[in-house]
Amino acid sequence: VDYINRLYDKDKTGVEINLERIVVKDLLKSRDVSFDEEKISDDRDDILRRDDIDIVVELIGGYEPSLSIILESIERGKDVVTANKAVLAKYGYEIFSKARRLRRNIGFQASVCGEMRVLDILFNIPSFKDVEAILGIVNGTSNYILSRMEDGESYYDALEEAYEKGYAERDPSLDVEGIDAAQKLSLLSSIVFGIFLDFEGISREGISRVTKSDIKYAKTFGYVIRPLAIAKRRSEGIELRVHPTLVPETHPLAAVRDENNALSIYFYGRKEPLTVIGKGAGEPAARSIVADIVDVARKRSRGLLNLPRIEYSSEKSRVMSVEEFETPYCLRFFVEDKPGTLGNIALILGNYGINISGVAQVPEDKVGDIMPLAIKVDSAGDEAIYKALKEIRRLDRVKEILPIRIYE
Amino acid sequence: VDYINRLYDKDKTGVEINLERIVVKDLLKSRDVSFDEEKISDDRDDILRRDDIDIVVELIGGYEPSLSIILESIERGKDVVTANKAVLAKYGYEIFSKARRLRRNIGFQASVCGEMRVLDILFNIPSFKDVEAILGIVNGTSNYILSRMEDGESYYDALEEAYEKGYAERDPSLDVEGIDAAQKLSLLSSIVFGIFLDFEGISREGISRVTKSDIKYAKTFGYVIRPLAIAKRRSEGIELRVHPTLVPETHPLAAVRDENNALSIYFYGRKEPLTVIGKGAGEPAARSIVADIVDVARKRSRGLLNLPRIEYSSEKSRVMSVEEFETPYCLRFFVEDKPGTLGNIALILGNYGINISGVAQVPEDKVGDIMPLAIKVDSAGDEAIYKALKEIRRLDRVKEILPIRIYE
Numbered sequence: 055v056d057y058i059n060r061l062y063d064k065d066k067t068g069v070e071i072n073l074e075r076i077v078v079k080d081l082l083k084s085r086d087v088s089f090d091e092e093k094i095s096d097d098r099d100d101i102l103r104r105d106d107i108d109i110v111v112e113l114i115g116g117y118e119p120s121l122s123i124i125l126e127s128i129e130r131g132k133d134v135v136t137a138n139k140a141v142l143a144k145y146g147y148e149i150f151s152k153a154r155r156l157r158r159n160i161g162f163q164a165s166v167c168g169e170m171r172v173l174d175i176l177f178n179i180p181s182f183k184d185v186e187a188i189l190g191i192v193n194g195t196s197n198y199i200l201s202r203m204e205d206g207e208s209y210y211d212a213l214e215e216a217y218e219k220g221y222a223e224r225d226p227s228l229d230v231e232g233i234d235a236a237q238k239l240s241l242l243s244s245i246v247f248g249i250f251l252d253f254e255g256i257s258r259e260g261i262s263r264v265t266k267s268d269i270k271y272a273k274t275f276g277y278v279i280r281p282l283a284i285a286k287r288r289s290e291g292i293e294l295r296v297h298p299t300l301v302p303e304t305h306p307l308a309a310v311r312d313e314n315n316a317l318s319i320y321f322y323g324r325k326e327p328l329t330v331i332g333k334g335a336g337e338p339a340a341r342s343i344v345a346d347i348v349d350v351a352r353k354r355s356r357g358l359l360n361l362p363r364i365e366y367s368s369e370k371s372r373v374m375s376v377e378e379f380e381t382p383y384c385l386r387f388f389v390e391d392k393p394g395t396l397g398n399i400a401l402i403l404g405n406y407g408i409n410i411s412g413v414a415q416v417p418e419d420k421v422g423d424i425m426p427l428a429i430k431v432d433s434a435g436d437e438a439i440y441k442a443l444k445e446i447r448r449l450d451r452v453k454e455i456l457p458i459r460i461y462e
Numbered sequence: 463v464d465y466i467n468r469l470y471d472k473d474k475t476g477v478e479i480n481l482e483r484i485v486v487k488d489l490l491k492s493r494d495v496s497f498d499e500e501k502i503s504d505d506r507d508d509i510l511r512r513d514d515i516d517i518v519v520e521l522i523g524g525y526e527p528s529l530s531i532i533l534e535s536i537e538r539g540k541d542v543v544t545a546n547k548a549v550l551a552k553y554g555y556e557i558f559s560k561a562r563r564l565r566r567n568i569g570f571q572a573s574v575c576g577e578m579r580v581l582d583i584l585f586n587i588p589s590f591k592d593v594e595a596i597l598g599i600v601n602g603t604s605n606y607i608l609s610r611m612e613d614g615e616s617y618y619d620a621l622e623e624a625y626e627k628g629y630a631e632r633d634p635s636l637d638v639e640g641i642d643a644a645q646k647l648s649l650l651s652s653i654v655f656g657i658f659l660d661f662e663g664i665s666r667e668g669i670s671r672v673t674k675s676d677i678k679y680a681k682t683f684g685y686v687i688r689p690l691a692i693a694k695r696r697s698e699g700i701e702l703r704v705h706p707t708l709v710p711e712t713h714p715l716a717a718v719r720d721e722n723n724a725l726s727i728y729f730y731g732r733k734e735p736l737t738v739i740g741k742g743a744g745e746p747a748a749r750s751i752v753a754d755i756v757d758v759a760r761k762r763s764r765g766l767l768n769l770p771r772i773e774y775s776s777e778k779s780r781v782m783s784v785e786e787f788e789t790p791y792c793l794r795f796f797v798e799d800k801p802g803t804l805g806n807i808a809l810i811l812g813n814y815g816i817n818i819s820g821v822a823q824v825p826e827d828k829v830g831d832i833m834p835l836a837i838k839v840d841s842a843g844d845e846a847i848y849k850a851l852k853e854i855r856r857l858d859r860v861k862e863i864l865p866i867r868i869y870e
Contacts, residue, residue, distance in 0.1 A: 059589075059591070060589060060591050060592055060730065061588060061589050061592055062588045062589050063588060063589035063590050063591060063592075065590060065656065065771060066587075066588065066589055066590045066656060066771055067588050067589075068771065169736055170736060171579075171582075171583050171586065174579075174582070174586075175579050178579065178582070178753050178756075178757065179474075179749070179753065180469060180470045180471060180474065180475050180749070180752045180753050180756045181467075181468060181469050181470050181471035181474055181475075181752075182471050182473060182474045183467070183468050183471060184468055184469055184471075184749070248473065248474060306717060306739055309714060309717045314734065321745075321749075322468065324741075324745070326722065326741070327740075328577055328578060328738075328739070328740035328741070328746075329738070329739040329740065330736075330737070330738045330739075331714055331736070331737040331738075331739070332735075332736035332737065333732075333734070333736070337729075337732070338736075341587070341588070341592070341729075344588045344589075345586050345587065345588050348586075348588045349586065352766065352768070353764075353766065355766075356761075356764040356765055356766040357764055358760065358761065358763075358764040358766045360760070363473060363474055363476065
């Protein structure tokens, strides 16, 4: 109660929130929070069928039963507050369309970096034509792991630590394979471009193959590695991607470490972005759910509708495929330490018109006969890069290859 | 028109803005923008007395005639959008009270770091009891000057450059003496704490006395110098101050350079702040004025009132006086290069119970017989510090003293 009293204030908001009912899956599960036992139930109709309940707060996660609860709430004239990025990244078009038709509001700040109000900032930019790109660190677990690795920890120790601190989701692949980030990018980019962009169409590379050597070599080139979600408008279509990225040390996102989240918004004709840095999970999420309840309650009292305008993807809003991407790369190889290796690799890259802009190799990093080697190359198109890497992979002495994109 | 079309989009906002009338002081002044000549006038009644005008956008600046135009607009049932931080920092209580009584909205995002929507972020935190402190770089000119000095330029060259680039206001004292920053801090802190905090009560120190040596010595101690505006809630009252500050190199605000603005929000019980970084002037301001017009228009259509709750200062909201502040300091002296100087100064500091935590002096910085000397001291209360400095000033060999506060 003290906690709620700190987060919510009738004086400031002018809104009175009454918690009427809590519906849970398992009534018997023990919980650390204290509340009125009579308000708890395991039947969703105890909320949905009560006409005196105005706002339904959905905090379940996943597709079902969240989707049907949200849709039924709208049909029954209730406004909805949700922190469920998964259901919005998959069924957002359906949910927002129904809400618009039935004139109900959806508060969904808490679904992406809630406390930072980035969805609200993007929603309030008065034009679809003003933003060229957004660049975000939207998954705290991935960023935490890469930060710890920067400090010298192994990937697995860092992942375990993320669990212990409560940052990582139960299924780590949601975090480290970029699924969570892709869902959030789907929502952010749908709002900024006005087109529903299903998260399943977003190209993803996880962070699980990044090693400490990669981080070290990135540093020798003047970069840090951050797990980025990127949406960019190009003449060919919309580029959407989630992957570990070399970011210049001077970029505002380079300073974002540990479990922190951040979003940079690039406007046309301007080099430096607008950047918001904060936390995504835990208390910050609670704060933004309360803020959403207040906001939805205020609008409900006056019948003001405030929903994002999102069309269904059409020809003009084509999502680009991976083969069309063009970014510089840091190519990291594990190779046998024999003369001529670099020469052979360089030759193949040259044959595909790929220009080398930096090479790093530190003798101390040798393990047995195997040595890491990092080559920084200019943009040449993913097709050329992947053909070259396929050919390099055939060299006996090359044991492993990891291409990591560079943001410039 | 292209420019407006990029910034504003009927599809996204669902709002149609019609520019009905522009009132200027001098009709004959030549302007670089093209618009319908028939819409321009020099009589404010052409706006105020027209019943079909819903929103008045005030972009004059200063107290008058802005204040009377804003108040008369409210009285005549119009909503107001303003970028005028000066009038709000002085007459905000009056303006917001009248608007609340007559149920009119005031859009004022553009008055403080508009594009960054920091006023909106603070307004939407659902509690007055959740934020412990805010820390901002809210004056782009001051930050630009200190950044250039970091790169080795003199104060006056940097100021001239700021003029040339259009960052500095016509009267430089508004920027470099912290008046502009104090006005913005007044607004930010009034909204976050719910109490009207007149900017004239805010303690200010300008950046004009900072030298390149100060920046260099700050660096040897692991800090950069940034022009900060600080509001902090303490048991004794509210601490409000604007001054050049040593900020740890690892703080998010340390990375904010050039004309960029930023705000860090500290919640109770959490070490790391929520930080927004962006630009304050020029196109970003235009973007936020358009966003405010859209927002006010939407609310007007439904009669939704969304004004900050601000009480008039009372006993419980006491603003602390400078004598009560307690911060560590970097004390920079210009001294004659004679043996025993440091000893004498250290002795006096010790007599006042002030603990020295670092000393820096670089022989190359000597000019003639005069040498800079920097001493880092722990918090001891401003009263003790100022008494000690008064005594140190009496030493023949001490030529100049500049105490700069440290943020920790």
